[in-house]
Amino acid sequence: MSVQNHSPQQTGGPNLLNTEIIRNQAELFRGECMRLIQETGKACKRMNDDTIKQLDQRNRNIQFLKKELELKLEEIILELDALTTLQSRVVKALETCKEALRATVLCLEERMKCVPSDRLHDVVDRELLKEKEVIEGVASLLQRVVDQITEQIRLNRSAKYHLEQDLKEKFEAQCIDNSCALMTSHSIENPHQSKNTSTLLPSLTVTPKQWENTSDINIAKQTATDMQKQLQATTMAFQMNIQENKSLKSQMENQLAKVLSELAGQQKIREDLQVATTEAERFLSLAQTRLHLRHQRPAKEQCHDPAQSQLLSEVQQLTAQISRLRKAVAHSEEEQRAIVRCQLELQENIEIKANSLYIDEVVCTQHREPIIINNF
CATH class of the missing domain: 1.10.287.1490 (Helix Hairpins)
Incomplete structure (x- = not known):
């Protein structure tokens, strides 16, 4: 029996060429x-x-x-x-x-x-x-x-x-x-798990409005x-107003003192005039009584002798003096009334000034005293 020679490809055994190719490919792939x-x-x-x-x-x-x-x-x-x-x-x-x-x-x-x-x-x-x-x-x-x-x-x-x-x-x-x-890479258990992250956007810095409007x-x-x-x-x-009002008030008070003094003088002179008038009237009455009695003398004795002339002259002069005294009394009364008017006017003005001074010096000063203006 003769033995026939067969190649690996012909006999159906391992394909070495393919194996080599596959091995080479695997080696290349591995590389x-x-x-x-x-x-x-x-x-x-x-x-x-x-x-x-x-x-x-x-x-x-x-x-x-x-x-x-x-x-x-x-x-x-x-x-x-x-x-x-x-x-x-x-x-x-x-x-x-x-x-x-x-x-x-x-x-x-x-x-x-x-x-x-x-x-x-x-x-x-x-x-x-x-x-x-x-x-x-x-x-x-x-x-x-x-x-x-x-x-x-x-x-x-x-x-x-x-x-x-x-x-x-x-x-x-x-x-x-x-x-x-x-x-x-080793600090996380599952590298395929990823947390939802968002891209960090630049934050908008807030610039405060400066206080510049000074x-x-x-x-x-x-x-x-x-x-x-x-x-x-x-x-x-x-x-200044207080000083002026005080000065005016002082002047009016001085004037009032003089007016009161003059008023007292006028009252005194009026009383003296009235006393003088009364005294002159008594002398006039005396002279008139004497004349009346001398008219009762016997007719042959009623002559215009020096005594009679003196009595007539005395009556005439006393009558004139009494008239002047009465006019002086009337004028004194007018002067006294004028002085009284001045007195009342001065007293009223002094009271007005005193009230104004009280308002300015006391009331207004008390209102204004607490006012203190410091630098803001």
Whole structure:
């Protein structure tokens, strides 16, 4: 029996060529897989390093923004404290203005109570009216400043709230980024699980509105100075008016003393005139009685002798003297009535001046004494 030679391909045994090809292909594939694994590892490491760098950079940015926001927040807090203090000062200044205005109006009303004859539109009235106008202007300005400060405080508080919210959000973002930076491929159980993340958008930094509108405050300070000057001017006008009224009152009192003295003199001279008239009338009656008795002499004895002539002359002269005395008494009564009128007029004017002095020196001074205008 002859043995036939067959090739592996012909006998159906292992195909070495195909096996070699497959083995080579597998080896090549394995090499490619190794390269892929190496490339993937390098890519993962590179991307992880880049991510960590970006996260670190983001953390530094957030840290910088946080510091900026903290500085802004500190400025806002300090500014709020300053505004609150300023608001308190301006409110107190406004209350002072209201008190000063009330005192000025009361002074004007009190001076209106003066007697009409003494109610003159004098320097004090003009200064009081000017003072009222100045105080009303300052009060209006201070009220506007209070309103502006209140609005600025509201805006600053709103800015403070937004700054605090922004800081809170940045702190949360920083914590999340720090956690992300600390993560490794081995720190998570399932690398295929991913949490929902959102791209961190740059936070809008809140810039607080600065309190720059200080012009009204400066104006308020200037008007406070103006009001102080006006109050001083009014006080000086009061003092001068009080001194003038005191001087006039003193002059009238001196004049009244002289008038009273003259009135007493007139009363005395009138009494003396009346006594002299009575005495002269007695002498006249005596002379007339003598003449009447001499008419009863015997007819041949009734001659116009020197005694008769003397008696007739005496009656004539006494009658003339009595007439003059009576005229003097009447004139004295007129003078006395005129002096009494002067007395009453002086007493009335003195009373009027005393009332005006009481209003200016006591009542108005008491109203104005509590007024203290400090710098706003």
